[in-house]
Amino acid sequence: MTIYLKYSEPPWHRQGEPIVLREAESDPSYGEPPNSRSLERLMKLGFIPLDKHIGPTSHDVTAQVRRILGIDEVGHGGTLVTSGEIPLCQVFCQSS
Amino acid sequence: MSGVLPVLLGRATKVAGIVMRSPKEYICLMKLHEEITDEELEWGLSHFIGEVYQTPPVRSSVARRPRIRTIYELEVIERLGKDVLMRIASSGGTYIRKLCHDMGILLGIGAHMQELRRTRSGIITEKEAYPLIDVYWASWLWRNDEDDRELKKIIRPVEDILALLPRIEILDTAVDAICHGASLAAPGIAKINTQIKKGDVVGVFTLKGEAVALGVALKSTEEVLREGGIVVKTERVIMERGTYPSVWRRVKRHKDTNK
Known part of the structure; x- marks a missing residue:
């Protein structure tokens, strides 16, 4: 048996079309197109389309991805911030 | 539960709300608690297409008040007695477990969600998703052989997720x-x-x-x-x-x- 019910086409695509207000070009000496990002930059401004397996929670696999890539510190602001976070935490603990 | 889960890295975590609100597609196995006819099932399902009220389940991270969610498509792929295999396209934030439960109440026989797989999240389909083991080996190649090609295929720019x-x-x-x-x-x-x-x-x-x-x-x-x-x-x-x-x-x- 099959049943097929449809309300509307799911919004899998962007609505609308672009209108140009000002003809302009971007200066190539700043930034870079998303597709030419280096791996290091992708780890700061990217995502993994993961196919999660049965078992662990979404939270668990997210933690595993962080561990595999070793970017836990980067996600929290880089090694500079990590070394700065510890004394900051101590200050709060002591003052309370 | 398995399926498409976009994992955001670094500053990309700021777009988590967009991922959550994007439309989803699921394959769901629902278990009916008693036998019913195909006609009765179709009658029941027809009440869960379009805009539906939903109260988040007891174990959820959001306030438990009714919300309106949209079910765009609902298709029964296969049915074997009390087992109903469905494909569901819905708006972001729809609880499929709750949907099955509510269907059971409406049908008067009870039902629950047995298994669920997300086959699409926004623009990302399961065809372009990678299992965790692929991420592991791609990362291994990058660390040990200094070959970043595989990992660069897996990690995509955050802009892709904002395409909608x-x-x-x-x-x-x-x-x-x-x-x-x-x-x-x-x-x-x-x-x-x-x-x-x-x-x-x-x-x-x-x-x-x-x-x-x-x-x-x-x-x-x-x-x-x-x-x-x-x-x-x-x-x-x-x-x-x-x-x-x-x-x-x-x-x-x-x-x-x-x-």
Whole structure:
């Protein structure tokens, strides 16, 4: 048996079309197109389309991805911030 | 539960709300608690197409008040007695477990969700998703052989995930002000999408296609074209400050002071 019910086409695509207000070009000496990002930059401004397996929670696999890539510190602001976070935490603990 | 789960890295975590609100597609195995005919099942399911009320389950991270969710498509692929295999396309934030439970109540026989797989999240389909083991080995190649090609295939730019958002592209001169949290005014806009409505969440991009920020439209496209003014209130900055020159500053400071 099959049943097929449809309300509307799911919004899998962007609505609308672009209108140009000002003809302009971007200066190539700043930034870079998303597709030419280096791996290091992708780890700061990217995502993994993961196919999660049965078992662990979404939270668990997210933690595993962080561990595999070793970017836990980067996600929290880089090694500079990590070394700065510890004394900051101590200050709060002591003052309370 | 298995299936498509976009994992955001670094500053991309700021777009988590967009991922959550994007439409989803699932394959779901529902277990009916008693035998019913195909006609009865179809009658029951027909009440769960279109806009439905849903109260989040007891074990959930959000306030338990009724919300309206949209079921775009509902298809029974196969049925064997009490087992019903369905494909469901729904708006973001729909609880499929709850949907099955509610179907059981309406049918008067009870039902629960046995198994669930997400086959699509926004633009990302299961065909382009990678299992965790692939991420592991790609990362291994990168660390041990200094070969980053596989990992670069797996990790995609955050912009891909924002492809469904109404889009505004801005001039280079406006970028750094937005990175500092300023609202976007009409003179900074190079391109704007049609069909933007007041209150929509919009993506602000550079002309190179880089994501700058997410914001809320204060005006519709028509109003922007007619009267200009402040167009977008910046809510979430994605791009790092100092990526583009800060022409909006009167006193040009040393670059390091921006950090």
